[in-house]
Amino acid sequence: MRGRRFPPRLIAMALGLLAVILLSLCMGRYAITPGTVFRVLASRVAAIVPTWDPTVDTVVWQVRMPRALSAALVGAVLGCGGAVFQSLFHNPLVSPYVLGVSSGSGLGAALAILLGAGTAVTQVSAFATGMVAVSLTWFIARSRHDRSHVTLVLAGFVVGSFFSSLVSAVEYVADPSTKLPQIIFWLMGSLASVQWRELRWVACVSLPCLLTILLLRWKLNVLSMGDDEARALGENPVVMRLVFIILTTMMTAVSVALSGVIGWVGLVVPHVARGIAGPDSRRLIPASILLGAAYMVIIDGIARTATTAEIPLGILTGIVGAPAFALLLQRARSDRG
């Protein structure tokens, strides 16, 4: 029977994620053996006499751990958000990034940085502008009587470019010696300065969103049939879609506020997850969460270890994601004949 509660592939993915996180705790300029990492982690819950340098403790617990968990959380949010949007808009070419949520949230967060606002204000402002962006995209794409997959993607690019221009305007007025570099580095995407405190903030918003999406995920199958069929199947597609858009935008906005605008993850991860776990949301959503988390931990690992300087995350995900998107677009076109 295929209805098993924990399919082996999902278990394998979860174990893979744990392995990747552990590996990222060991790796870096200051290499630490897995055994030591284990003991440092265990000493948090059990009484173990430290045999290691206090520096090791700081590196593992204060520097690498919050960073690895943030990468996993951001990846989970982006992967899940992509899978949700693809089902919601019955379109395999979209993600919150493609539909302008990320650039929209970027504007809100950039404005907040410009005004020197705190974490909470930054997140709320990122959410508000993210919602405006995705609503605009949906409105533009809907007002044409054209259900082509590409129309929605084009509308998303239009809205995304518009918000990117507004972000440039914010950069233009920012103080070039203090605020400007701060905004630019944040926009390119980085988890370099993440601390436990910030991670806790983001987790408080995005974990409940992820959990709610997991609970509701079977409805995505029904919604992916299109509005008319969803209604015939006894669903109210307008309300349900709004719930999913709000949840996705909320968690995307807070992760944008934490890590900057990281593109392409939400587009590529669900496709790979679909290849492994199939299109049924009951497996696709958990698979996208696990795979997105592992992918971002790996990307962040490369970002901080590949060169002596940090490589911005947005650059790395773009180098991997853009060619993958081009491939998908081409395949979607040839499907159409």
Place this chain on the structure above:
Amino acid sequence: MDDPRPSAVAIENLGFSYGEAAVLHDLTLTAAPHEVLAIVGPNAAGKTTLLRCLEMVLSRWTGAVRIEGDDLRQLSARDVGRKIASVPQSHTPTFPYTVQDVVLMGRNPHLGTVSQPGAHDVQIAGEAMSALGIRDLAQRPYTQLSGGQLQLVLLARALTQQARVLLLDEPTAHLDFRNRHLVLARVRELADRMDLAVIMTVHDPNDALQYADQAALVAEGALVAVGTPDTVLTVANLELLYGIPVDVLTDGKRRVIIARQGT
């Protein structure tokens, strides 16, 4: 003995307009359990619009519709899904769900917001697939099916809703000769066996002659005639409906409608 049942569907003075343009006016129709009601009419007569009003996909209609005695307007989306199931005229798959996953979606109106289909639902979906002879397709991606098979899958999904009213919008529009009769024969059989009231739109009046108990002739959004197919599908009515000369041929038992064009 005749048991006077309430109508499964009772439509009274149904009207619908897109802006200024009236698409349906003053339609009054009923459909009883076990009964196949065929809506016959030319393109753009409002046949599909009628079904969309009953599905509540279009909600700004006038008049009254009662489903097993309940006012359709008072029902929630979920309740409508429990009472009325429908098979769309065309369906473009986006994701390669398995046939079983698609059929299971019919359980949606019976499941709570956060619940997922369980063993009981899988069993109901299995029975629906067996009833239509597609159980061995259960694990196949539904993107790889022929038009006839896809139609049967969507029909199985509708059966899984366990509704008493089944709406079919030109169920044979994309099917070849064999599949067309296969699907219509199944529909006929299901109406009898599962106590369903079936309302289907047809583009070939012969489908109504062969498979329906009642035929409702619709032109320009208004009812022209309603009754048993043999009594209403007459040369006069058909010529009025389609605007071309037709003949109704018979071998004494069966009847067939053909266009007189080109003879």
